[in-house]
Amino acid sequence: MFPLPGPCWRYGVARSIFRIQEAVITTPLTPASWSYAEAFVPEDDVLAAARARAEEVGVTPISSGGGAALRFLASAIDARAVVEIGTGTGVSGLWLMRGMRSDGVLTTVDIEAEHQRLAKESFLEAGFPNQRVRTIAGSALDVLPRLTDGHYDLVFCDGDKAEYAAYLTEALRLLRPGGVVVFDNALWHDRVADPARRDEETVTIRDLGKTVAEHESLVSVMLPVGDGLLVAKKEWLAETD
Template sequence: MRRPRGQERPITGNRQNSWAFADEYCAELVESAAGDALRWARDRARDAGLNPVSAGSGAALQLLAATAGSKAVAEIGTGTGVSGIHLLRGMRPDGVLTTVDLEPERQQFARQAFHAAGFTGNRARLIPGRALDVLPRLADGGYDLVFCDADRGEYPEYLEESLRLLRAGGLVCFEGVFAEHRTVDSGVQQTDVLRLRELLRTVRESTDLMPSLLPTGDGLLCAVRLEQSTARH
């Protein structure tokens, strides 16, 4: 039962500890399985000043990709391949990851990481370029999952493109929606946080999506694209 506004359960130290424990649990579970390739990709990300997905978020992505039986996944923001490894591990053995990034040199690190993790070259299609220029070229309804981890200010536009790309029953996921706690801060915020709030509101109110906000990493917003006949009203 939903609590009345203003009577939500407070976030206690115990709850924060539980969230931290959940992320650490996944860190042990995932890191031991992923091995050197994942650790190497994380090191390259830190060297480049990037914040790759947490172990908990990576484990969630792997689980979601597996649950969806993903054969085709689109990723916006390749980075150095950390999230890509998680996604590929959850996908079908014949699945292909299409991943887009502005920085080709980062994609070279990702390519090395994918190879080191044991994935053949035909498992990943790496496309350099701005996401909003590349996404319109991808096939309508051709993807089981779309993962977004790039320019937070463009997330609402990524959502629009994702709805076109996803098959019915497919998933869209957005990393970093907490914006290091700024999204829920009542103070004056920059444009990127305002755009995240717009995204959260749009996803929650959409009749085409069934959403959930996972408190892992820096916040992972996920939503299933509903069949038209089962959309909520």
């Protein structure tokens, strides 16, 4: 089930009003429009089967709108090498590989080997050859330091929320200039935007957003799809004499 995207959804109000600093922004977005946007790129039977596996083992995969955004990003940067933190049952991996180059390789990390077994079933059903996917079972913070510096086009983070700041540090090392890092659950069930929410995971994700937005070598955007996608491009740094 998709997270509820704010006041207009929860209360059925046809028009939502948001105050940002001194400006008031009005949007006519309704629940129907939000659902239409989420389902704009339809999912096929393979993705439906992967989602069914996720439900069976209690995994919450990325939404269809978030998955479509991942596919778009991977395609836009012509991604050949991608790292995924949080394999799940393969939903996000399917979206990523459908946007990557045909010779691209997805390196996907998950602490649950059983989840990765189910993900492999999803990848097989989608017709992806074994050489397109490298699955590594283990803690992300144990695995990521062993991956090659500057080798990857995209890093997708959907693991332990308390480790998001550490994932950013690793992603900046792993990404080539021009590469992209993406964090799922960046709005964290409407909690990040509420300053009264001070639990550890919410504060970690909120602080991550501030760090990314203020980082001098990153160009960032918050996409309000699914539970929020925080996206940042690693800039090409100017050479100095």
